[in-house]
Amino acid sequence: DTAVSQTPKYLVTQMGNDKSIKCEQNLGHDTMYWYKQDSKKFLKIMFSYNNKELIINETVPNRFSPKSPDKAHLNLHINSLELGDSAVYFCASSQNGASSPLHFGNGTRLTVT
Amino acid sequence: KNEVEQSPQNLTAQEGEFITINCSYSVGISALHWLQQHPGGGIVSLFMLSSGKKKHGRLIATINIQEKHSSLHITASHPRDSAVYICAGHNFGNEKLTFGTGTRLTIIP
Numbered sequence: 371d372t373a374v375s376q377t378p379k380y381l382v383t384q385m386g387n388d389k390s391i392k393c394e395q396n397l398g399h400d401t402m403y404w405y406k407q408d409s410k411k412f413l414k415i416m417f418s419y420n421n422k423e424l425i426i427n428e429t430v431p432n433r434f435s436p437k438s439p440d441k442a443h444l445n446l447h448i449n450s451l452e453l454g455d456s457a458v459y460f461c462a463s464s465q466n467g468a469s470s471p472l473h474f475g476n477g478t479r480l481t482v483t
Numbered sequence: 484k485n486e487v488e489q490s491p492q493n494l495t496a497q498e499g500e501f502i503t504i505n506c507s508y509s510v511g512i513s514a515l516h517w518l519q520q521h522p523g524g525g526i527v528s529l530f531m532l533s534s535g536k537k538k539h540g541r542l543i544a545t546i547n548i549q550e551k552h553s554s555l556h557i558t559a560s561h562p563r564d565s566a567v568y569i570c571a572g573h574n575f576g577n578e579k580l581t582f583g584t585g586t587r588l589t590i591i592p
Contacts, residue, residue: 401578411520411567413582426578460526468573468580469514469533474526 373397376461376475383451384483391446391478393461401425401467402444404436405460407477413460419444420467451482486510487572489583497591502557504586506570514573515553516580517544521566529555529568560590 376393383389395402403426404416417436418426424436433449448455458477464470487508496502506515517529530537530544532553537544541560546553557564567587571580 411585413569413571415579418578420578428579458524462526468578469531471528471531472516472518472580473528474518476525479524 374461374463374473374475376459376478378478379476380479380481382481382483385451385453387451388447388449389451389480390448391459391461391480393444393446393475395442395461395463395473397463397465397473398442399463399465399470399473400441401464401470402438402441403462403464403472404444404446405462407458407460409457416459417444417446418468448480451480453482456480456482485584486581487570487583489568489570489586491586492584493587493589495589495591496560498561500560500590502560502564502588502590504555504568504570504588506553506555506583508551508553508570508572508581510572510581511575512551512572512581513575515546516571516573517553517555518569518571519566520569520585526569557588562590562592565589 374395401420403418419438422438435447438444461475462472490505514533520526541558543556567585569585570583
């Protein structure tokens with residue numbers, strides 16, 4: 371059983387398009403995250419939700435909008451994609467915030483051409 | 484300068500060697516995470532600790548809060564340990580994790 375699943379695994383799209391990445395966790399965790407990993411493998415927090423409420427919103431362009439319909443899901447919508455958005459995006463969850471172990475999805479490699 | 488620094492950036496060792504990866508942080512943290520990212524890209528949480536030492540199999544993690552330093556040790560290293568190891572500090576007062584830049588470990592048979 372997959373604990374944190376995100377889809378799609380690969381996403382290739384053109385500049386200007388709008389795309390979504392979905393994330394679901396079946397661990398019963400309260401907190402979910404989106405992280406971006408750049409080409410140098412550096413991870414950076416984008417958003418964090420706790421029980422469907424936004425608790426971290428880092429300096430991310432408005433084109434990125436997270437949506438949490440329930441505490442098991444945290445989707446990421448990206449509008450007007452730019453070349454610089456190309457990266458690997460990881461969804462993660464934890465029982466209760468960053469003082470609990472993190473469980474990561476397998477990542478979505480986004481390539482904007 | 485990153486608030487969380489790791490060393491070395493790259494480490495190549497022979498199978499069987501004892502491995503140490505270091506993590507130093509300049510911010511106040513309440514817990515430190517060690518993560519492993521395999522060549523396939525998936526990330527696995529190895530340890531989360533706020534004091535002392537934790538052991539899981541051949542992996543040992545230690546932290547010294549006063550010195551703001553943590554180490555990850557691997558005993559009897561094996562080629563399957565080849566991965567990128569990332570430390571991350573959980574900042575006091577918020578839910579942010581600040582990540583180190585990672586250590587790429589390669590174990591040669």
